[in-house]
Amino acid sequence: MNIVLTGATGFLGARLADQIDRQGDLNLTYIVRRALPAGDKCEVVMGSLDACTDWSAALKSQEVVIHAAARVHIMKEEVADSLAEYRKVNVEGTLNLARQAGAAGIRRFIFISSIKVSGEQTAIGQPFFADDVPSPEDFYGISKHEAEQGLRQIAAETGMEVVVIRPPLVYGPGVKGNFASMIKLVGKGLPLPLGAVHNKRSLVALDNLVDLIITCIDHPGAANETFLVSDGEDLSTTQLLQGVAEAMGKPSRLIPVPAGLLQFGATLLGKKAMAQRLLGSLQVDISHTRKCLNWTPPLTVKQGLQRCFPNQQD
Template identity: 65%
Template structure:
């Protein structure tokens, strides 16, 4: 039987590729929503306008069985809002819960929510990894909003019986990626020496293709119901090793200078770049054992293949 699936945020980095992958499979009838009507998508794309607590989802929800909610106000590098938490809550909390309530009323069976590892926290200490069972400890406005959305969804589960699956990915990379990963790629492309050769942290990432594979697994897997899963490639890299792997994937030499981490931390503090230093110098490790054990899922791509796919079509991000 063909499963009807609705993907919100179908024009976004994750949503657009997810829609394309689902459309290739005969077992799914895929629809997508975006803020505005876009052409060229392999789905029925419905414009819903801005996502918030007042969005009318009725047209998009008609006949749907599964929702994959990828639409969100994402982590913003240069935040301009006077009250960032209020803005994140408006979209990520009120918008998500409004959709979930309308979905349950429309007879949707399963709601897959793309959350964030930021719900767990910003950093792991040596010898510790984040798990799906950890007590949430979000620090920034984005992570707080995702945690509050998760809590609201779990309440809706208790009230309505609609199944909810929560997926928390770390940094996602793939063709067309933006943000911090794209900035790093640009530095590698320029061939400039980078003072990160002595960084021995450990960070988990997830290739876009691996994340999409996990999401699709969660669409109809019986054991996924009302569970939280963490996503990653299953291999953790130091910042210096990641830069070398990116260089290999791009066919570019990488020049790394062995500047001690404490000196870099001091310089970042002086320049007001403590958050950036935390990402470059700190560790954030994710344990995907639950997804392996409960779902029988393993990342289909290695880190090297995931990075290679970032640069198949062009060398710029």
């Protein structure tokens, strides 16, 4: 089977490409922004991802597109109209690719979306479900939601199967962003006032997400479905920090400060959004994913965290 992968050099794309290359019956074409080092990889260099990109060379003789490239969530924006920038890549670029894919006879289009389409938080024990009414709040989530809507319209018009996957926070070797910052703090052995946080958050190990994507390449049950994904084991921030410390072989120096006090202090300091990420809950229910695909996350949270620090394993 011939597969096109966008975002092939990113955090998710690089790992996904490596695993697809290990499948003897899958032929992968890498879509990259600049040429890779010389080797035996089949690649197509695309300088941009927008409404004007010509995908004809990349889509020729292909069967499946996995679209992992995106303008990702940015904490400190430096553009005047960030929603327009998100839409340029995540909506217009995605739908341009999908329209050309449909016209080229691509059988299935797998779109890596985000749980931010569903919303930013849940009450404990009230997870997001795949068929919930979307409620995106930030520009990134809005752009992903608009892309999903456009893809479903294209699927209806062309007959191309569309698969949408909405992951929560993805962690693994080489992770960046907030998770990397947390790893750095734990690694320094600094006391952290997060020893009494009783929230619940769903996460997904990089290799669990990769496994699901590969499952969706040709599984008949994936056609035109939306899947939520996680490790199947929700953690509090306290439990996550303890797990990271254990995987690193470091002590977890967590001070049990009441969450309400932390929330109050963060509000006074103008760090309300940061407090939400540390203290709030965001759970997803993956029963639909399990049932449709007969899929189970191959790694536990503990195993996923251990893969973040391979040098610490015995």
